[in-house]
Amino acid sequence: MYAIGIIAAMMAALAYGMSTVFRALGARRVAVAEREGGAPAPSETDSAPSMSSTMSTLTDPAFILGTVMVVVGFAGGALAARFLPLFLAQSIVSANLVVTALAGTFLLNITLHTRDWVAIWMVVLSLCMLGISSSPHTDDHATDTFHWVLLGVAIGIGALGLFGVYRFGKYAAFFGGFAGGLQFGVIAIAVRVLDGVAPFEPVTLLTDPAAWAIAVAGASGFFVQTVALQVGAVNGVTAVLVVGETAGPSIIGVLFLGDHAQPGLGWMAVAGFIGAVIGAILVAYYGSGDPDHFGEAPEELGGWRRGRADPE
Numbered sequence: 001m002y003a004i005g006i007i008a009a010m011m012a013a014l015a016y017g018m019s020t021v022f023r024a025l026g027a028r029r030v031a032v033a034e035r036e037g038g039a040p041a042p043s044e045t046d047s048a049p050s051m052s053s054t055m056s057t058l059t060d061p062a063f064i065l066g067t068v069m070v071v072v073g074f075a076g077g078a079l080a081a082r083f084l085p086l087f088l089a090q091s092i093v094s095a096n097l098v099v100t101a102l103a104g105t106f107l108l109n110i111t112l113h114t115r116d117w118v119a120i121w122m123v124v125l126s127l128c129m130l131g132i133s134s135s136p137h138t139d140d141h142a143t144d145t146f147h148w149v150l151l152g153v154a155i156g157i158g159a160l161g162l163f164g165v166y167r168f169g170k171y172a173a174f175f176g177g178f179a180g181g182l183q184f185g186v187i188a189i190a191v192r193v194l195d196g197v198a199p200f201e202p203v204t205l206l207t208d209p210a211a212w213a214i215a216v217a218g219a220s221g222f223f224v225q226t227v228a229l230q231v232g233a234v235n236g237v238t239a240v241l242v243v244g245e246t247a248g249p250s251i252i253g254v255l256f257l258g259d260h261a262q263p264g265l266g267w268m269a270v271a272g273f274i275g276a277v278i279g280a281i282l283v284a285y286y287g288s289g290d291p292d293h294f295g296e297a298p299e300e301l302g303g304w305r306r307g308r309a310d311p312e
Contacts, residue, residue, distance in 0.1 A: 017099020173232020181244020183221025
């Protein structure tokens with residue numbers, strides 16, 4: 001089961017990474033189509049997209065393909081959450097950041113500099129440390145109160161996320177990405193403790209508050225991430241999403257679900273986890289500019305300080 005969990009988590013990382021790129025491609029195509037149709041560009045103080053543009057993005061063929069891959073990623077992530085410690089499962093799934101960055105260079109014409117590669121490899125090596133140090137033993141049981149709290153948290157984060165992506169202006173992409181990540185983290189925790197799975201009992205499954213938490217978190221997390229991809233750079237949005245979906249479940253797993261490292265390798269697990277989060281934050285920092293839907297932004301400078309070259 002441990003090996004199945006590892007394979008499932010890797011499948012989820014690949015599917016989620018490609019999904020993000022295809023959905024970002026859909027957002028770009030809608031933005032270009034709207035400009036060609038004479039729609040005004042969002043102002044600097046009000047960068048939130050209109051609801052109609054979000055709906056148009058949801059129906060774009062590239063976005064639909066990305067949505068299908070989200071379903072594949074969810075299936076892989078669910079298996080991983082059942083069979084692996086959450087700090088390992090979510091960290092492997094967070095490697096979708098690397099997939100997004102690499103695929104974005106081909107499909108979105110994003111240039112990666114040395115600093116980006118250093119941050120990406122920091123994430124990869126940190127994930128290797130986590131894999132080596134993690135224990136294969138997990139606990140799937142939680143109290144009824146824990147299940148209800150999960151549902152409440154999903155509703156609360158969903159409401160804040162929907163408010164933030166349309167009200168926080170230039171910070172909407174950061175907030176939407178992080179809120180989406182927290183919701184995906186809620187899904188991982190809920191899948192882990194879900195009742196009625198083994199043995200399969202449909203009534204128990206459908207009446208479990210954790211099942212409703214999955215539905216609420218999945219729908220709202222998907223939507224706020226979509227809006228974030230409309231107004232923010234794909235690598236930056238993905239990086240803060242990764243931090244949200246990795247840190248929360250990992251901490252909850254250790255505190256409440258008995259997740260732990262191999263004896264004597266706790267230091268490696270801590271170092272790997274911190275490295276993965278810091279690496280994701282660095283990718284977010286270096287890739288958190290505005291989305292260049294129209295190919296008009298000056299080329300990004302390649303040094304260790306963020307900035308753009310002066311336009312000629």
